[in-house]
Each structure stands twice: as C-alpha cells, then as structure tokens.
Amino acid sequence: MSSTSSLTRRALVAAALAAPTSAFAQRRRVVTLLGDSITAGYGLPASAALPARLQAELDRLGANALVRGAGVSGDTTAGGLARVDFSVQKDTDVCVVALGGNDLLQGIEPARTRANLDGIAARLKARGVGLVIAGLQPPSIVGRSYAAEFQAIFPTVARAHRAVLYPDLLAGVARQPALNQRDGFHPNAQGVAVIARGLAPVVAKALASRR
Template sequence: MSRTAHRFASRRRFLLGIGLLSQIAAAPRPPIVTVLGDSITAGLGLPARDAMPAQLQAALARRGVSATVRAAGVSGDTSGGGLARVGFSVASDTAVCVVALGGNDLLQGVEPSQTKANLRGVLQNLKGRGIRAILVGVAAPPAIGQAYVREFNALYPSLAKEFRVPLYANILAGVGGNPGLVQRDGIHPNAAGAKRIGEALAPLVAQVLKGPSR
C-alpha cells in the first residue's frame, strides 16, 4: 500500500470511528420510572433483584419496553412521609412516577381525608415538575369499619379523576391473602408475589411511557 493510500485508509477509519461514537452518544437513554412507596415497593424481606421495582423493569422488558425502574420505597412510610420526601426521592430525570402509598396510613388509622390531602400534595408536586404519575391504591379491610373503608377506598379514584392520572386500584390484588405469594407475615409479597405485582403494573406503565409527555 502506498503512503497516500495508507493515509487515506487511516483517515477513513478515523472518520468512521467518529461517526460511530456520535451514534453512541446520540443513542437515547431509557426513560426513568420511579416507584415512590412503602415496604411493599421497597421489597421488605427480599433481595433487590426480587423486589417489585426490579420485577416491574423485567416485566416491561418482556413487553419490549426499555426503561430503568428506580426504587424509592421506604419501609414504614405513610402518605405524609411520601409527601415530605417526594421532592428529593423522585429525581427530576424521572419520566413516570408510580405513587404507591397508603398501606401504613391504614395500619396507623390515619384519617382518610388526611391521606387524601397528602397524596394530593404528592401529585401536585409531580405535576408541577412535569413528571407523569400513576396512582396505585390499597384496599382497606372490612374489619376497620364500613364508614372508614368507604371513605378510604374512595380517595384513590377521586384523586385519579382530579389529576387525570391512571389508577391501579389495589397493589395487592391477586396477591394479598394468597399463601403462595406472600411472606410469613401474611402481608408482604414474596418474590413470586412481587413478580405478580410487576406484571400487573407493566401494561399501565408501558401505556403511560408511550403517551405524550406533559
């Protein structure tokens, strides 16, 4: 090969390399889905790979949807705790936030009106920052009392309508009360239960991700 031809080949390889690097740099990053919740979404008693956020990411991948699901669950958190930390637990690069709070409000007997006000504050924060939301509820057990159950269960669809966000009515639907899907405490999902929740949420999350941003 002549010296001129060698220089030409080297220059061509260099330009091809620059083009490849440009394509890599321009490749879009997967959108971020943040799960703001309590011990159920934090994966209490489970390794991170088996917890609901990881299961949701895997379920999205099986549907051909590329996304990074970020866990922002804190065991014991109430709706008030979620409101206090939404500004820093849900980073600004989040495309969609799954808001799954309220179970500990039930356990602590928080007034449904207060839970509703707290969740409204969370949704207002997300809306103000242009972050799309999905609201995930939890069903109040009948033993608490009919009036409380009625008011508590109504707050989730009411907020979903007010903010025009999708609602998944009960995070433990199909899981709670099933010995094969919960841990020994009878409350928290085991790996199979977390997978069931992730699979159930995936179609809704995929739909929101594919929709127009705010």
C-alpha cells in the same frame, strides 16, 4: 486499493460511528417507585424486590425504561409528601405513587391521606412528571364506612390530577398465603412477580403517552 473498496470501507466506518449515536439518542426513560415496604422489598433480596421485577417486566414489553426504587419501609403518605422532592429525582419521567397501606394500618383519617396524596401529585405534576396512582383495597375486617372512604381516595386524586389509576397494587396477592411472607402483609418473591406483571403494562402505557 480500488476506489470501490475505499468507498466500502468509508461506508462501514460511517455506519460504525453512527450506531452509538443512534443508540444513545433515545435515553432510557426513568420510572420511580415512590412507596413503602412493598416497593422497598421488605424481607426480599434486591433481585426479587418490586423495582427489579418491574424492570424485568418492562424490558420484556420492550419499554426503554430504567426503574428506580424510592420505597421506605413504614412510610405513610405524610412521609412520602415530606420527601417527594428529593426521593423522586429530577430526571424522572413517570412516578408510580404507591403509598397508603400504612395509613390504613394506622387508621389515619382518610381526609388526611387524601390531602397528602394530593400534595404529592401536585408537586410531581408541577415538575412535569407523569403519574400512576396505585390504590389499595381495604380488607373486610375494616369498617365498611372507613373502607369506602379510603377506597375512594385513589380514584379521586387520580381524576383531580389527570393521572393514570392502577386500582389495586396488591390485586391477586393480598390475603393469598402462598404469595405472602409469614406476616401475611408483605408479598414474597412470587407475590412481587404477580404485582410486577400487573403493573408493567400500565406503566408502559403511561411512558408511551409521554412521547
């Protein structure tokens, strides 16, 4: 074997050994969805639920991320506060906090909802987790005063903790029969796809800001 061939083989081996190292050097950053039935995928197979659809959208955008669902059907902001420390795992880079819908349905005092979300955000920020606060727009049947107080919760918490605000998780989906299940509250697979497409660029930007 010539010395040139030997050098070529060594170069190829070195490249092959180096490739896995470079691939693993940049780990996939973790995005956790802390929420209720919307993030839990109520009434849908896992492949059509928000964690899977958001994963697909982030992949399409080229974000090197791993999405984890931490949604519990029926959960309020109080429930989220009670479980945030163990539901959002230690390796989470960005957490999307998508809670408040059940508070709205139960007519919980907005001040309590705000205090719970503030507690969630404070605990995650103390851990160095990036935050996306997903808000909700109350339906027209809710009293105007209550709706105004409720709607103000999310930007208030986001500003207080310098979090990214996504004003309306259900933008383009709420009160659209073709995008919701029969109950009129939970998005169907098409509705979840709409949510994921809207949310993904915001999450990707939040991840990029943490480089």
